Amino acid sequence: MLKVAVFNFKGGTGKSTTTINLGTALATSKRQVLLIDLDGQRTASFGLGMDGKSPTTLDWLADKKSVTPLATQVKHLSLIPGDIGMFRLTAKDDLFTPALSKLTGFDVCLMDCPPSLGVASVQAILASSRVLIPTLCEPAALKGLSEAVELIRGERADISIDVLRVRYKPRLVLTKEADDLLIEAAADLNYRLLHTTIPENIAVAESIAQQKSVIEYASKSSGARAYQSLAKECLKLWK
Numbered sequence: 001m002l003k004v005a006v007f008n009f010k011g012g013t014g015k016s017t018t019t020i021n022l023g024t025a026l027a028t029s030k031r032q033v034l035l036i037d038l039d040g041q042r043t044a045s046f047g048l049g050m051d052g053k054s055p056t057t058l059d060w061l062a063d064k065k066s067v068t069p070l071a072t073q074v075k076h077l078s079l080i081p082g083d084i085g086m087f088r089l090t091a092k093d094d095l096f097t098p099a100l101s102k103l104t105g106f107d108v109c110l111m112d113c114p115p116s117l118g119v120a121s122v123q124a125i126l127a128s129s130r131v132l133i134p135t136l137c138e139p140a141a142l143k144g145l146s147e148a149v150e151l152i153r154g155e156r157a158d159i160s161i162d163v164l165r166v167r168y169k170p171r172l173v174l175t176k177e178a179d180d181l182l183i184e185a186a187a188d189l190n191y192r193l194l195h196t197t198i199p200e201n202i203a204v205a206e207s208i209a210q211q212k213s214v215i216e217y218a219s220k221s222s223g224a225r226a227y228q229s230l231a232k233e234c235l236k237l238w239k
Helices: 015-028 043-047 057-062 084-088 096-101 119-127 139-155 173-189 202-209 222-238
Strands: 002-006 033-037 077-080 108-112 130-135 160-168 192-199
Touching: 002 015, 002 119, 015 033, 015 043, 015 077, 015 108, 015 130, 015 160, 015 202, 015 222, 033 043, 033 057, 043 202, 057 084, 057 096, 096 119, 119 139, 130 139, 139 160, 139 173, 160 173, 160 222, 173 192, 192 222, 202 222
Parallel strands: 002 108, 002 130, 033 077, 033 108, 130 160, 160 192
Antiparallel strands: none
16 A cells, blocks of 8 residues: 655645645546545544544544454545544654554545644655645745655655645745756755646535535536646556
8 A cells, every 4th residue: 555645844735735635636547545634633634524423533543443444435446534532642652653553445535734844744754655745835825845755754765755845826926936046946956846736726626615626516516627637647656
């Protein structure tokens, strides 16, 4: 099972939205996909209409009982819902590697990390095959991206990092300037800037409110098409 931590040190960069929609796009490509909501805010769980369901991530990590991921309304897509108690998670030992080893039958696992380097994010990154960082093409977001990559490299110097541009506005001069910076920084910080961009698209925001992926909510929207393209690029890149 390929394990991917979806992480950014800065909040509001589309981690949960990316987890939901990339996961759905991969599932519609007939991959068995597992989403794990590690963020105490539980946006990914809400966006799939499963906030408040159990067993949760805390049950899974505590191993108090046998945890079977829950089937979502999307075929081939399963979820371990989030838990507000993740804000208080503490651990000296590795919780994630043994917990992940018990999950079988999946091709890809996407872990939606909280926007901090707390226990959940650090252990998810340490246990992952690679990291996916969604980012906005804005000065503050790019500063956060650099910090996120440096922090990740401090934990795992060799891990593969993919950077995804979200809420992308190609006509803005600011976006073009940000693209140049991202391309230049890719060599210095040793990350891959994904070719696919996710455009600013109202359907993506609306779909979360409707507790669906954008692919289910508005399959012909630019957002849905972009996430389907992203899934194709990831499948090729991640093998």
